[in-house]
Amino acid sequence: MQFSGRRRKLAVHSQNDLYSHCLQLYVQPPLENISLSEFETFAVERLKLLKTVENLGVSYVKTTEQYTKKLHASFTKSQVGPSEYEKRRKDHISHFILRLAYCQTEDLRRWFIQQEMDLFRHRFNDLSSKYKTEFLHKNNLKYDTLSADEKMNLKDQLINSTFGFSGITIVEQDFYKVPFQDALDLIRTRKVFLRGGYAYIPHQDIVTIVLNDFRTRLSKALALTARSLPAVQSDERLQPLLNHLSHAYVGQDYSIQKNIGKISLEQIDPLSAKSFPLCMRQLHKSLRENHHLRHGGRMQYGLFLKGIGLTLEQALQFWRSEFIRGKVDADKFDKAYAYSIRHMFGKEGKRTDYTPYSCMKVILSNPPSQGDYHGCPFRHSDPELLKQKLQSYKLSPSGIVQVGLHTHTLKHNWSLAHRIKAFLHYMDFSGGFKLSSVLEYQQLEDITNPVTWP
């Protein structure tokens, strides 16, 4: 991709051709001149929108009406422009600018792709059926539709396997025969009929297919962009802005330099009861009790300890002394576990100094299974068990009520926002530090990493 901020290029298409549909797959980069201030404004506004998308995506289940309504509101608010053409142009340009900022590392790319996809999905679903079809045709997503005969033959299977379909709608709607590799999300959740390697997808579900295409394209494009990046970064006007944009996402830098040597091994036990977030307290406790932690737990807790200031030597001593009390002898520890601790500190392998996991990562990836103690208790624990645990940590009955664990309707679809609130109240009562009891989820930015607690 070429961003041509400096060079003059002729506008190849007329206004009408270039943005003939309100939605696009961002295939062609923009080929026009733009002022630096517009460059900056467009980028910052899109970034704000994407961050809103992220927050909403974490706080609400994405298929609920609440989510859709809120996202729609935020999106409409962000669409400020004198004309439809201007809006589409801004959409186009801002996307490509952010690609520059978010192509450099795997984490940045993953984040960018996720938010862009969520945004795209919303906008596509918002289109009327007619515009959806128009979009498909304009973008060459030509999958075979089933003939009427084929549909009749498969009628029963289609009805049984396709989510939300009855006999009548089968006849009315078009069904596309899509190779299963292009319809992974629908396959994974068993929402469509699958046979002989083909998924039979109703027209209304085609968004998932489109999204797959979107993701694949964007992923490839970002990789390419990363290679051309040095040329762009050499432009002094752009470099500071692009850096600022990508750091805005990463948030605080939990590099160890700030905290190193600030903690002694003896302090860990008392600190774990007083100041550790619940997840780390749980990990510490299980480590002390079982003299062992599985990989997920070692990673989450080990990196946390590094973040609060444990040095490599201290860490090795800490883990070894605990494991030796269990079934592991010193030799085995050195053989099997010491390497991975050094790896965490960037002293082995590709020598990456890993940062402690953010709350988002702990909550959203690698759920714990039987025998694991990692993860977020407010997300992964059974609410009853969680309530018991908090009670055992001497949280008063009124504290339990505040945390929201008192209702009879404790179900697993407790929203994430609810759980985050619970966590905050827990911290409040455990005496870690004072928090205002009214903390909206948007302010999550300030506390996205367990390391900020002590």
Place this chain on the structure above:
Amino acid sequence: MSNSDYDPACLPDLLPLYYRRLFPFSQYYRWLSYGGVTKNYFQNREFSFTLKDDIYVRYQSFSTQNELEKEMQKMNPYKIDIGAVYSHRPSQHNTVKSGTFQALEKELVFDIDMTDYDDVRSCCSAADICSKCWTLMTIAIRILDRALREDFGFQHLLWVYSGRRGVHCWVCDEAARKLSVAARSAVAEYLSLVKVRKKKKKKNNTYISHYFLQYAIVGQELLSSKEGVDKVLNLLPEDILCDLLLHYQSEKNPTKRWERLKTLVHQKRQATSKKGGQYFDKEIMLQYCYPRLDVNVSKGVNHLLKSPFSVHPKTGRISVPIDLRNLDKFDPFEVPTISLICEELDKPRPDEEEEDDTKDKENEIEAGERRKIRDFKRTSLAKYIKLFDQFLDSVARSRKGDMLKKSDLQKDF
């Protein structure tokens, strides 16, 4: 007895014999070259060996079948794992610019481990298996095999006994080998649905119904003990539950208990006007019998999995292919151990000499190969190698068919 008293301490003596005279190198090479269609497919494949004293070496790769043989005969690995086909030779990965050494292709694999079923078997736990709980494996294999073939259109599935407590499935179709991480993970999730309450496949239900009575009710005594009954009742709505509890006080026969459960569920379903009434009995059966997969094994393109014809160091059993046409007769305890086949090597079979002499004149095979074939033919390994050969033949036929199709299309234009 197939065990022939395997003793792990004998492994260092048995392995050299196994690798020198019995391991089917030419079939192995034939498999992993896939007809030599893609350049360097075999050369860029990663192998890993576990040697004596738990020494583990990765990124092994070989240029020819001969090199593979020599190396294995030199190292005598306790375990062999197969990994992905990479962009460069794995043994040279350190010389490649960082970031460019990538895993490109690998068979789609599944690992079904009996320990994942511990909560539904009362006869054994952890690494133990017996003929009663092996039925779970049979159910899982049938369901997966059907789903992979009919739903996904895969044709070349190699089912292998892992040597102790599970089975592996290697899907060798070209399309399968090229699947991305996301695709592999989606396929695995599609196949493992223990908790899903959506539309279920009718065909799977027939397998499960067929085995369930035998396995769970009789074999595992699901409805005989209080714990078993409690577990089952937890899955049912209150009215049925109460009725059953009453009924079970007098009726102790588990088969009859299951019948009553089914009758009640059926009655309730008929009485409800809701569309898609609840199939509680099927729910129960599914919970117990549906395949439980480790998605992580299937997800990674670079994931290393135990190789077919590798030895299991703890049991001595060879990881042999399973014949799906005779699945019900497969008995994991009849799988040959390395000690058995090494013993069999020394005992010649009477009709052997004549047979081979005539064949040798007809086929022009090297002396070494001839001896090799004679060797494994006199052991219990023979039928498994034959199975492997049949599998490879069908893969080759398919490949030829595809190539003909391609060239036909080209000729048309």
